[in-house]
Amino acid sequence: MELDFERCYRAVDSRDQRFDGWFYTGVTSTGIYCRPSCPASTPKRQNVRFFPSSAAAQRAGLRACRRCRPDASPGSPQWDVRADVVGRAMRLIADGVVDRDGVPGLAARLGYTERHLHRMLRAELGAGPLALARAQRAQTARTLIETTELGLAEVAFAAGFGSVRQFNDTVREVYGASPSQLRTARRAAVGGAGTVTLRLAYRPPLHAAALLDFFARRTLPGVDEVRDGTYRRGLRLPHGTGEAALTPAAGYVAATLRLTDLRDLAPAVARCRRLFDLDADPVAVDQTLGADPALAPAVAAEPGVRVPRAADGFEMAVRAIATQQVSLTSARTTLTHLLASIPPPSPVDHEVSEGFGDQTSRQLHDQRGEDGGGGLRGFVGAEEVLRVADAGFRMPVGRRETIRAVARAVADGRLDLDPGGDREETARQLTAIPGIGPWTAGYLAMRALGDPDVFLATDLAVRRGADALGLPDNPKTLDAYASRWRPWRSYAVIRLWRAA
Known part of the structure; x- marks a missing residue:
């Protein structure tokens, strides 16, 4: 670059x-x-x-x-929105793919050879995938050192290092201090075993009320909630489960994470940043949208409106399909029944990971029981949905079978709904599934894949918002008008929803 x-x-x-x-x-x-x-x-x-x-x-x-x-510092908005290989690679690295599957696993997810991937990342970022993952590993280690009472050896392996020596050498090289010196000088609060408290930086402005209002209208019992200015939700993570409590503040979002396996810290942080769209560049977005006289008053009144994103792509797909042609209230009732038909997993099944931290994981489980954690669980996975009987859906047959078709594609690895997926290929695969049209595919591209330039011209609330602002509400005419909002049409959708 x-x-x-x-x-x-x-x-x-x-x-x-x-x-x-x-x-x-x-x-x-x-x-x-x-x-x-x-x-x-x-x-x-x-x-x-x-x-x-x-x-x-x-x-x-x-x-x-x-x-x-x-x-x-906040993540780069360039890598957050770019749909090319480098942007996808950065999102996957942030989600811990290199730590879990190595560079071969990252290259396989992207469909390139390791050599070519390394060459592209070096050209754009000045570092290859191992160096990028190492930098993230060092940051994860620092967070654990400063916010937990875990022993330094446990921190080393939780952060993804292969040995304590590698951990010590990297921390000294990156921060100019030993791990013990960082712990002595720490400034963050300690939340107890299995709990990490940290600040998630963002570029101001951030319209926190718009985010919390959006999520509050769509919460599901046992999955997420908005209370006292804080959004709480359960998380499904690569090594177990977790909970996140996100409270917007001036200049940062306070995040309290409860994790059954601390190796999931980096993926949990990445998901939280995505949920609140914290890597966006709101000034660039508002400058483009505010140049339109129709949107200018709304932009001036509410600067920094973000796109509420998703912690789990499959969850967002199920939510989107369940919401087709029904109100949010009806969709919540349907989804609540679906979740109630699936028993929650046993926490211990996820907490004890082979070859790492059995004793530590059980301690985290004990701590969560003592401090009242564990009240929220992540949305169910594709395999669990496939085991639900017909009676568990309570929706039209066509919609039920569409959800099952998506679940089979995700479970088989044919459909990637995570931010590291290829947006064009994902849209093609989605629209090939009966029951998924342009609206559903676009909605998922916007919220699950993070595409900043999606416009839902046929959406009823978008058309109502356009009418409220004096814009044409005919889908074809509105879609043509929206071209002036490129490349931030997803943000225009959120503003039109608010206007409605």
């Missing part, structure tokens, strides 16, 4: 927070790298290098600044 020196240097000189996560500033005279908004004195031009990723800065021998903590 080409980084214009003058533009980057001006952003650093003005300490512009909008550029945090877009690039990283390396200072050769001090041997550290920072986020653009670092409050330290602006370095001299001859001592500055700019990097497209923290991993690239680390490969150049620089350590993370202890003042601005660049490893905790």
Whole structure:
């Protein structure tokens, strides 16, 4: 990725927070790298290098600044919205695919050879998949060191390191301090065994009320809830289950995560960031939408409206299909009955993972029982839905069979509804399933896959919102009008829903 020196240097000189996560500033005279908004004195031009990723800065021998903590900056909005291989790879790495399946597993998910994938990532990000995963591993380790009482050896393996020595060497190299020194100097609160409390950074503004209102209208008993300004939900994670409590605050979202297996910290954080669309660039979105006189008053009144995303692609598919041609209230009743027909899994079945942390996992289970955790569970998986009898659906036969067809495709690995999936291929596969049309495929592209440029012209609420704003409500005319909102039409959909 080409980084214009003058533009980057001006952003650093003005300490512009909008550029945090877009690039990283390396200072050769001090041997550290920072986020653009670092409050330290602006370095001299001859001592500055700019990097497209923290991993690239680390490969150049620089350590993370202890003042601005660049490893905790918002994620790059470029990789968040791009649908190409590099964007998909970044989302999969953030979800921990390299830690679980290695580079071969990542390459297989993307459909490229390891060599070609490495070449593409090096060209765009200045670092290969192992270096990118290593940078994330180091950040996960730091979070665990500062927010839990786990022993450092347990932290090492929970963060994904292959050995304690590798863990110690990486932490010293990235942060310029040993793990024990980081723990001594920690500033975050400790929430108890199995509980991690951290701050999820975002680029302001963030219209938190719009997010909480959206989720509140769609909560399902036992899965998620909105209460006292906090969104809580259960999570299905690669190594077990978890719960997340997300509370928007000024400049960050406070996240409390309860995990049955701490190896799931990075995937849990990635899902939480997706849910609240925290890697978006709201200034760029609002500038485009606000240029339209019809939307300008709404943008000025409510800056920073995000697209509420999904923690689980299959969950979003079931929700979307159940909502076809019925109200949200009816869909919630149907989905509540479906979930009630599936018994919850035994926590211990998920907590004890082969070859890692049996004792620690049981301790986490004991702690969750003591502190009242475990009240929410993640949405059911595809295999569980396939075992539900006809009576468990309480919906028209066609809709029931559509859900089953999606479940079979996901369970067989033929359909990828995660953010790392190929958007065009996923849309093609979805629309080939009887009962799924352009609206459902578009809705999933927007909320599950994170496509920023989806417009649902036939959606009744979108048309009502358009009418409320004095826009044409005929789907064909409205779709043509919406072209002026590219590439942020998904955000326009949310604003039209709010107008309705």
